[in-house]
Amino acid sequence: xxxxxxxxxxxxxxxxxxxxxxxxxxxxxxxxxxxxxxxxxxxxxxxxxxxxxxxxxxxxxxxxxxxxxxxxxxxxxxxxxxxxxxxxxxxxxxxxxxxxxxxxxxxxxxxxxxxxxxxxxxxxxxxxxxxxxxxxxxxxxxxxxxxxxxxxxxxxxxxxxxxxxxxxxxxxxxxxxxxxxxxxxxxxxxxxxxxxxxxxxxxxxxxxxxxxxxxxxxxxxxxxxxxxxxxxxxxxxxxxxxxxxxxxxxxxxxxxxxxxxxxxxxxxxxxxxxxxxxxxxxxxxxxxxxxxxxxxxxxxxxxxxxxxxxxxxxxxxxxxxxxxxxxxxxxxxxxxxxxxxxxxxxxxxxxxxxxxxxxxxxxxxxxxxxxxxxxxxxxxxxxxxxxxxxx
Numbered sequence: 001x002x003x004x005x006x007x008x009x010x011x012x013x014x015x016x017x018x019x020x021x022x023x024x025x026x027x028x029x030x031x032x033x034x035x036x037x038x039x040x041x042x043x044x045x046x047x048x049x050x051x052x053x054x055x056x057x058x059x060x061x062x063x064x065x066x067x068x069x070x071x072x073x074x075x076x077x078x079x080x081x082x083x084x085x086x087x088x089x090x091x092x093x094x095x096x097x098x099x100x101x102x103x104x105x106x107x108x109x110x111x112x113x114x115x116x117x118x119x120x121x122x123x124x125x126x127x128x129x130x131x132x133x134x135x136x137x138x139x140x141x142x143x144x145x146x147x148x149x150x151x152x153x154x155x156x157x158x159x160x161x162x163x164x165x166x167x168x169x170x171x172x173x174x175x176x177x178x179x180x181x182x183x184x185x186x187x188x189x190x191x192x193x194x195x196x197x198x199x200x201x202x203x204x205x206x207x208x209x210x211x212x213x214x215x216x217x218x219x220x221x222x223x224x225x226x227x228x229x230x231x232x233x234x235x236x237x238x239x240x241x242x243x244x245x246x247x248x249x250x251x252x253x254x255x256x257x258x259x260x261x262x263x264x265x266x267x268x269x270x271x272x273x274x275x276x277x278x279x280x281x282x283x284x285x286x287x288x289x290x291x292x293x294x295x296x297x298x299x300x301x302x303x304x305x306x307x308x309x310x311x312x313x314x315x316x317x318x319x320x321x322x323x324x325x326x327x328x329x330x331x332x333x334x335x336x337x338x339x340x341x342x343x344x345x346x347x348x349x350x351x352x353x354x355x356x357x358x359x360x361x362x363x364x365x366x367x368x369x370x371x372x373x374x375x376x377x378x379x380x381x382x383x384x385x386x387x388x389x390x391x
Contacts, residue, residue, distance in 0.1 A: 010199070042106065245294075
């Protein structure tokens, strides 16, 4: 196919509470290095401040360290909770990172997903989305214009605000907003002509809403006279891959129950409802509901293909939601298998297989021609020897 799909990871991150956080954060950085080696295009890191599992408080700090350990992979904030921060400082920090990484950053902004985060800074869930709308408007004005911004609401008071540095990327690094099932994210993406991170794309509600998300984006783009690009639409899915289905099932026995328990009993985030009382039920839910794929590379390819068709026109990137379902060695093996076997099918790199197939089909005929050529050469040599002996 002519389209080159990007692949990446969406790293909240998710880790079992009570383990050594220093070691876990180092492991996350090692994972990004592994992804860079395997040819993944991008990695997004989240912001969370409570609930014990998603232990990255600052995407910018993580991105800065990761940028010094990698060469090619782009690094995004997935996402900065704008309702918790002054939008001027959000824009200032990402522009500085844009310079330090020579253009390898991406900015993802959202409302803040964990109520237990917002309550500590006096922000309720009823405030987060309106604050995101105000904040994104300020950020985009700062990034795309040199005109000063004056704005005031119950949380922020900006007076002739300007960026200290202009972005390094020209015209601008990727900016994206998240979406689960509601039209809030697509509305903002269409209004400002930015990308969309469909985090809940593989839930039942999110899957059904995929084509609707794009319709909303196009309608908003027409209204505000912006442009939206399917190449900047990223879908996030749940995957664990092994050489066999049986091996994949054994791998996820390591930690899938803890991950499900987090969404079932800890995080007040009902949009990601995941049923299952034991490992087998959880695996069945992931595979049978279309939530993701636990199995072989062929199953991962089928999952991407299913989403491609449901999106009614395609998307630009498939991001694997990072998790600790398997131990670290099996996790790295999963990413390696996907890079080896799934990437080529979606990035126009199946030419070697076509070449091998053509050679296989032509082998009998070509082998016969080759044998006759060898026989003729042998006969010519024998004739030359006989002629020389006679002389």
